[in-house]
Amino acid sequence: MTSVIEVQHLKKSFQSENALEDVSFTIEKGEIFGFLGPSGSGKTTTIKILTAQLEETGGSAYVLGKPAKEMKKSSNRNRFGILTDNSGLYTRLSIEENLLLYSKLYSLPTSAVKEALDFVNLYSERKKKVSQLSKGMIQRVTLARSIMHKPELLFLDEPTSALDPVNTTHIYNGLRKLNEAGTTIFLTTHDMSEAESLCDRIAFLHNGRIKAIGTPQELKKRFSNDTITVELKDGSSHYIENRTHEANKLYEWMKNEQIEKIYTNEPTLGDIFMQLTGSDLI
Numbered sequence: 001m002t003s004v005i006e007v008q009h010l011k012k013s014f015q016s017e018n019a020l021e022d023v024s025f026t027i028e029k030g031e032i033f034g035f036l037g038p039s040g041s042g043k044t045t046t047i048k049i050l051t052a053q054l055e056e057t058g059g060s061a062y063v064l065g066k067p068a069k070e071m072k073k074s075s076n077r078n079r080f081g082i083l084t085d086n087s088g089l090y091t092r093l094s095i096e097e098n099l100l101l102y103s104k105l106y107s108l109p110t111s112a113v114k115e116a117l118d119f120v121n122l123y124s125e126r127k128k129k130v131s132q133l134s135k136g137m138i139q140r141v142t143l144a145r146s147i148m149h150k151p152e153l154l155f156l157d158e159p160t161s162a163l164d165p166v167n168t169t170h171i172y173n174g175l176r177k178l179n180e181a182g183t184t185i186f187l188t189t190h191d192m193s194e195a196e197s198l199c200d201r202i203a204f205l206h207n208g209r210i211k212a213i214g215t216p217q218e219l220k221k222r223f224s225n226d227t228i229t230v231e232l233k234d235g236s237s238h239y240i241e242n243r244t245h246e247a248n249k250l251y252e253w254m255k256n257e258q259i260e261k262i263y264t265n266e267p268t269l270g271d272i273f274m275q276l277t278g279s280d281l282i
């Protein structure tokens with residue numbers, strides 16, 4: 001596999017505040033990698049360093065095989081896409097006019113505008129002026145712009161934070177297709193269901209440090225307490241630990257056909273974050 005992002009002992013301080021204390025991770029080509037952490041944990045700061053909007057105070061960050069600060073160069077700019085809070089859209093122009101301007105900047109065919117509008121479910125509203133759009137619509141226009149040139153690497157900072165469930169699902173499907181076509185995706189979120197439904201691997205970020213990295217399944221297994229819940233036909237529910245006398249109890253219930261349902265007590269990503277940090281994700 002080829003690393004698309006390599007971050008080693010990254011640090012970033014703002015005056016007296018350390019936004020990133022010590023962050024290391026690697027993202028391979030073709031992955032959807034999620035940075036999951038509460039507000040203020042350092043997610044946006046990491047994206048800003050990786051896209052050359054900020055410079056690190058210590059450690060190193062490589063993107064597409066080059067030091068992250070080189071992502072400023074125009075030769076690298078068209079290799080990645082970025083969605084952040086700061087839309088940078090022309091508010092007096094329509095959605096379509098904004099995207100057309102962008103397509104010219106990147107020498108893309110006009111068909112790319114239609115494709116991008118479909119991606120974010122905004123084709124029928126393309127004539128609306130940006131000044132008249134809701135927060136969620138602006139987020140979708142910015143997303144359309146970030147994927148228009150089919151970048152090798154896509155940075156998404158809280159991509160669905162302002163979206164309703166229908167558009168969220170639409171965008172998830174689009175992102176999966178884009179990823180299948182080869183785009184590596186780095187996304188930040190504090191939404192654990194988003195991380196679980198989209199990401200191949202997740203890093204938990206807390207106070208500028210990575211607390212754990214793995215696939216959602218690996219993390220759940222690593223932090224599982226190996227217990228199961230058994231629901232019996234009489235309506236009672238039993239929490240069973242991995243011990244011999246508990247196994248005997250289970251055997252008896254099975255023999256007497258008393259069992260309605262058995263399931264493992266898997267922790268949610270939120271439970272794991274709580275175990276690791278003592279605090280909630282939000």
Ligand SMILES: Nc1ncnc2c1ncn2[C@@H]1O[C@H](COP(=O)(O)OP(=O)(O)OP(=O)(O)O)[C@@H](O)[C@H]1O
Nearest residue numbers: 014017018019037038039040041042043044045046
């Ligand atoms: N330009 C800046 N000047 C001073 N402090 C900053 C600056 N940018 C970020 N910080 C601080 O760095 C820390 C991390 O901020 P960051 O925006 O990276 O967090 P985040 O995880 O993206 O949060 P959110 O989910 O709220 O966007 C915060 O304590 C924030 O106040």
